[in-house]
Amino acid sequence: MNDQITLLRPHAEQRYAGELAALAAVDDRPRPVNWRLSPWAVVTYLMGGTLGDGTVITPKYVGNRRLAEIAVATLATDRALLLLGVPGTAKSWVSEHLAAAISGSSTLLVQGTAGTAEEAVRYGWNYARLIAEGPSQAALVPSPVMEAMGSGRIARIEELTRMPSDVQDALITVLSEKTLPVSELGSEVQARGGFNLIATANDRDRGVNDLSSALRRRFNTVVLPLPASAEEEVQIVTRRVRDLGSALQLPPADQAVDEIRRVVTVFRELRQGATEDGATSLKSPSGTLSTAEAISVVTNGLAMSAHFGDGVLRPRDVAAGILGAVVSDPVSDRAIWTEYLETVVRERSDWTDFYRACREVDE
Secondary structure, three states: OOHHHHOOOOOHHHHOHHHHHHHHHHOOOOOOOOOOOOHHHHHHHHHOEEOOOOOEEOOOOOOOHHHHHHHHHHHOOOOEEEEEEOOOOOHHHHHHHHHHHHHOOOOOEEEOOOOOOHHHOOEEEOHHHHHHHOOOOOOEEEOHHHHHHHHOOEEEEEOHHHOOHHHHOOHHHHHHHOEEEEOOOOEEEEOOOOOEEEEEEEOOOOOOOOOOHHHHOOEEEEEOOOOOOHHHHHHHHHHHHHHHHHHHOOOOHHHHHHHHHHHHHHHHHHHHOEOOOOOOEOOOOOOOOOHHHHHHHHHHHHHHHHHHOOOOOOHHHHHHHHHHHHOOOOOHHHHHHHHHHHHOHHHOHHHHHHHHHHHHHHO
């Protein structure tokens, strides 16, 4: 059996290995040092297209192509890339696919949290060997950033602003001097051609650590916006649910487009504080109601329909998930949700089943 079939979530370079190979075969444009593909091919891989031999490259990101070109061009220079945006704008998704297309590997990853230590972005030690032998190259444990520098690949840092400020600033020398000193050994690791760093940050979080001006200058920032239209968001949700559902053996997402469109409509209207036609003003709940949350609601609904229904996604399968996403604050958000149900959903004649399902789980 192919091991990849049993993986719940293959890395981008595993899942799309065929597309990457097809692009590499026809890619005759100049490639930066140690890049697997040219910048043009990387953007084509990310945004989708049809190659001269008829191979279809599926879109990984639905949005402004120019943003993708700016991001890829940045990585071909000596500046690092910061993907900034609200939750659910595909920052991590884009980061992973850029690394996969450029370096053939997306796994040199540091997950930023309040507890992330400096060793995660510099290096650590195998303490058993350190005690027994003292500082040595064999006792050194390189971070993903150090590995990327030594091999000329892309490193990724998720949620950069969640990391403590002193840990963030450990990157300044790496990004400005392209070297990582190892003072204990009196040596250094110098970055090889092809090394760069992609960081992501959420611009709606509170209580996080802003980047110092010195570090921010080392990044070129690309802001990823929310989907511009409902149809664009429906397309994104459908594609991601299809990918997740195939691994989880759920019913096909293509048969659930009508219900996906309804979930997206609810999220967009509550998120923007008005109905899609602009006729009714609405109060927005405290949650973000992002595209990522819509994907989660639909995926959970498909699981409900597969295991406790007839395999067809229906309003009752998504109602509880929507309630859980909307009502973060049990007092204010519940009032907002109830008002939306009564003033908007109830008045839509083709949403009767959805209204009943939502009222049933809300009781």
